[in-house]
Amino acid sequence: MIGFLIRRLLQAAVVVLLVTMITFILLRAIPGNVAVAVLGPSSYRNPQVLAAFDREYGFDRPWFDQYFLWLGHLLQGNLGFSWTLDQSVSSLLGTHLPKTIWLVGVSVALALVVAVPIGVWQAVRRNGPVDYTFTSLSFLFYAAPTFFVGTVLILVFSVKLHIFGPEGPQGGLVDDITDWRDLTLPVVTLALVTIALFSRYTRSAVMDNLSEDYVRTARAKGASGRRVLWRHVLRNSLIPIATLLGLSLPGILSGALITESVFNYPGMGYLFFKAAEQQDYPTELGFIIVVAIATVVGSLLADIAYAVLDPRVRYTRLWPSTWLPKTSCQPGSPPPQGSRPARPGACSHAAWKCSSRTGSRSSAWSCSR
Amino acid sequence: MFLENRLAIVGVVMLALIFGFCFLGPFLYHTDQIHVNLANENLSPGAGRPLGTDVNGYDVLGRLMVGGQISLEVGLAAAVLATFLGTLWGAVAGYFGGVVDAVMMRLVDALLSIPTLFLALVVVSMFPPTETELILVIALTSWLTTSRLIRGEALSLRVRDYVQAMRVMGGSSARAVFRHIAPNAVGTIVVNATFQVADAILTVVALSYLGLGIRPPQTDWGGMLNSGLQSIYDGYWWQIFPAGVSIILVVIAINFIGDALRDSFEVRLQRR
Numbered sequence: 001m002i003g004f005l006i007r008r009l010l011q012a013a014v015v016v017l018l019v020t021m022i023t024f025i026l027l028r029a030i031p032g033n034v035a036v037a038v039l040g041p042s043s044y045r046n047p048q049v050l051a052a053f054d055r056e057y058g059f060d061r062p063w064f065d066q067y068f069l070w071l072g073h074l075l076q077g078n079l080g081f082s083w084t085l086d087q088s089v090s091s092l093l094g095t096h097l098p099k100t101i102w103l104v105g106v107s108v109a110l111a112l113v114v115a116v117p118i119g120v121w122q123a124v125r126r127n128g129p130v131d132y133t134f135t136s137l138s139f140l141f142y143a144a145p146t147f148f149v150g151t152v153l154i155l156v157f158s159v160k161l162h163i164f165g166p167e168g169p170q171g172g173l174v175d176d177i178t179d180w181r182d183l184t185l186p187v188v189t190l191a192l193v194t195i196a197l198f199s200r201y202t203r204s205a206v207m208d209n210l211s212e213d214y215v216r217t218a219r220a221k222g223a224s225g226r227r228v229l230w231r232h233v234l235r236n237s238l239i240p241i242a243t244l245l246g247l248s249l250p251g252i253l254s255g256a257l258i259t260e261s262v263f264n265y266p267g268m269g270y271l272f273f274k275a276a277e278q279q280d281y282p283t284e285l286g287f288i289i290v291v292a293i294a295t296v297v298g299s300l301l302a303d304i305a306y307a308v309l310d311p312r313v314r315y316t317r318l319w320p321s322t323w324l325p326k327t328s329c330q331p332g333s334p335p336p337q338g339s340r341p342a343r344p345g346a347c348s349h350a351a352w353k354c355s356s357r358t359g360s361r362s363s364a365w366s367c368s369r
Numbered sequence: 370m371f372l373e374n375r376l377a378i379v380g381v382v383m384l385a386l387i388f389g390f391c392f393l394g395p396f397l398y399h400t401d402q403i404h405v406n407l408a409n410e411n412l413s414p415g416a417g418r419p420l421g422t423d424v425n426g427y428d429v430l431g432r433l434m435v436g437g438q439i440s441l442e443v444g445l446a447a448a449v450l451a452t453f454l455g456t457l458w459g460a461v462a463g464y465f466g467g468v469v470d471a472v473m474m475r476l477v478d479a480l481l482s483i484p485t486l487f488l489a490l491v492v493v494s495m496f497p498p499t500e501t502e503l504i505l506v507i508a509l510t511s512w513l514t515t516s517r518l519i520r521g522e523a524l525s526l527r528v529r530d531y532v533q534a535m536r537v538m539g540g541s542s543a544r545a546v547f548r549h550i551a552p553n554a555v556g557t558i559v560v561n562a563t564f565q566v567a568d569a570i571l572t573v574v575a576l577s578y579l580g581l582g583i584r585p586p587q588t589d590w591g592g593m594l595n596s597g598l599q600s601i602y603d604g605y606w607w608q609i610f611p612a613g614v615s616i617i618l619v620v621i622a623i624n625f626i627g628d629a630l631r632d633s634f635e636v637r638l639q640r641r
Contacts, residue, residue: 011475018479030495143620145571145591147578148613151598155609159602166602254486258575262598272487273579276494284491288483295482 004307012300019292020074023285024067030281034059037279038083079286084278089286092271097290098173100267104256107187108245111194116241118195119202120234126207138196146255150189150262157185168265186263190255194248201244205237212236239309246302250295374632380625387619391437400431403586411600414607421607424596432593433611439589441619443504444570450508451569452562455515460550462516463523464542474520481513486575493581503582507569515561522554556634563627567620574616590616 035053036043043049054060058069073080079089122131141149158166165182169175176183209215210233218228257269264270268287275283406426414421420429462473480488488510498506523546526532532549551558576582577591585592590612597608 011478014475015478015482018475019482022479022483026491026495139621139624140617143567143617143624145574145578145594145613145616147575147591147598148594148609148616151594151601151609152613155601155604155606159604250482250484254484254575257484257486257490258578261579273490276490276579276581279494281491281495284494288487288491291484291487292479292482295484299482 005304008300008303012296015296016293019289019296020071021067023288023292024070026288027070027281027285028063074289079289080282082275082280082283084275084280085283089283092283093268093286093290096266096268096271099176099265100256100260100269102173102176103168103183103186103190103260103265103267104252106183107190108194108252110187111191111198112241112245114191115195115198116202116234116238119199120206120229120237122199122203123206123210124229126203131203134199138200141192141196142200144193146189146193146258147262149192150185150259153185153189154262166263168260168263170264170266186259186265189262190252190259193255194252197248198241198244201241202237205240206233209233209236239306242305242309243302246298246300246305249298250291253291253294374629376625377629380622380629383618383622384626387437387615387622388441391434391441394434395431398431398434400428402427402431402435405586411603411605411608413605420611421605423593423608424600429593429607429611432588433590433615435587436589436593436612437615439500439583439587440570440574440591440616443500443507443573443589444566446504447507447511447569447573448562448565450504451512451565452515452558454508455512455561456519456551456554456558457546458512459516459519459521460523460546460554463520464527464546464550466524466527470520474517477513477516480510481517485510485572489572489576490579490581493576497584498582500583500587503573503576507572507576511565511569511572515558515565518557518561519551519554522557523550526550526553560627560631560634563623563630567623567627570616570619570623 034057035050039049039053051060058066061069077090079093081088082092085092118134122134125131153164154166157164164184165179166185167182168186169179169182171179214232215228218232219225223231253269256267257273259265260267260270261273268290272284272287274280275287409422409426410424412418412422418428418430420433423429423432458473458477462470489506492506492510493503496502527545527550529549532545535545535549573582573589574591574594577589578595580592580595583589583592588596593612594609597605597612600608
């Protein structure tokens with residue numbers, strides 16, 4: 001376990017380092033000259049001014065020198081300077097990042113509270129009207145682009161019914177917490193697609209677990225269907241959800257970007273979008289780094305959570321070749337043909353390969369009846 | 370197998386209808402989608418204009434066809450390109466293993482940790498795209514999951530007897546990758562490619578919605594939604610719903626097909 005943690009942390013560090021390299025390449029790939037972009041087109045008339053700018057900011061040095069200079073700045077928490085907004089990127093982050101964290105946090109919490117019970121309900125009443133209704137809904141919301149959902153919600157709840165505000169809260173963080181009327185629509189918009197995804201996974205995880213031997217054992221020992229469902233099945237079904245949560249973070253952040261621009265919610269995603277519009281590269285790239293680190297940390301936590309929650313997982317490889325912890329199967333050996341692993345995902349990535357939509361074995365025992 | 374699945378048939382029929390609507394529709398329903406006509410702006414649906422007109426006076430039904438062409442073209446092309454790239458990358462990494470694998474996959478991890486939309490936005494803001502460039506940008510930011518899946522397949526395929534036998538007979542690594550690994554992973558590739566199309570369409574639509582996709586007078590469904598949103602408070606519903614519903618229908622149809630393909634190939638795959 002400790003060995004796994006150390007390897008996993010090292011791996012995360014390597015990935016973050018690679019992210020900085022990619023970002024730096026993007027930084028270098030920007031068309032034109034930074035000095036001209038900052039000082040304006042007329043600065044072409046004064047080559048010595050341009051040279052002074054390049055010297056001041058280190059643009060006259062060789063590229064690897066610039067990379068290490070920039071990396072050194074990064075390590076000191078200096079993410080760059082937005083010449084467009086005349087602010088340092090870290091101060092922009094300081095004001096905008098908490099708002100995004102709040103938005104994402106509330107909507108993910110809402111999504112979990114809604115999606116898990118729906119998924120359990122669907123699994124228990126599989127192939128009934130409840131299951132079909134929620135399956136259709138999740139197909140619908142999975143396919144609907146976030147901005148369309150947001151637009152329709154504005155049209156219905158704000159323009160027609162006047163219940164909620166059309167824009168997200170515009171003030172500081174306190175405003176976000178108190179102004180629930182304006183916050184509702186952005187949170188719901190962002191949560192709907194997450195609910196669609198999570199409820200599918202909960203449904204299939206619960207269905208897989210319902211057909212496990214331990215369920216039959218518990219029933220045979222006299223535990224009630226309800227108790228088995230909530231104490232045994234749900235606990236085991238939440239394991240893939242924990243992993244999924246960490247791995248969905250990039251998708252949720254992309255959703256937050258769109259949601260924030262639909263609702264003019266001044267979070268990080270909105271600022272990023274504005275920066276992209278105004279070609280404010282330092283802001284864009286500074287944010288990329290922060291988002292990437294958040295994602296790396298998210299999947300790191302997901303892995304750790306998976307290892308802590310599921311003692312059946314063993315870590316055998318010296319250098320895990322994928323993000324997710326390996327189970328007892330040896331990599332490189334062919335998976336058993338024609339047979340499913342004993343447990344969803346036993347031979348592979350934990351959450352990814354669990355049967356997501358196809359249902360489960362036919363002998364599954366329904367504990368509701 | 371595939372056709373026994375009713376949802377798959379529904380998906381194929383829906384997709385065929387939408388393709389017919391977008392690519393054959395303009396031959397039957399002629400509209401001017403290039404010249405702005407401010408005399409006709411924001412007209413509600415009526416005789417001669419079944420879905421009304423938009424803020425620039427373009428006929429919405431005609432624009433839905435033209436815009437759909439771009440959304441579908443970009444989505445399909447980007448998905449094909451991404452699948453090709455991802456398959457090649459994953460097969461090579463999985464086949465060679467060891468250091469090559471570690472380096473190649475760490476790069477995938479790093480790129481994967483930057484959300485697609487963020488990466489695409491940066492590139493698009495640096496190089497304002499034409500249709501071809503948009504395809505490239507989306508393909509280059511979405512081949513990562515494919516490569517990871519194919520790598521997993523390659524890891525198990527490379528130790529199979531027929532690959533070993535071919536190696537003993539003096540076959541090259543390139544032959545192993547192209548003739549044995551990739552063709553045997555075809556189930557995973559096809560199923561993943563299907564979902565890639567849906568994702569690519571959603572990405573191109575999102576970029577256009579944000580105003581950084583296709584430039585006017587060309588448009589796609591995302592661009593139509595973007596301009597519809599400008600007049601949302603006037604209640605011009607016909608500028609919002611046609612494009613939005615089209616996107617949803619296409620993505621649902623593709624998901625139906627992908628699910629059916631997955632069942633018939635018996636592939637277990639990740640979604641996103």
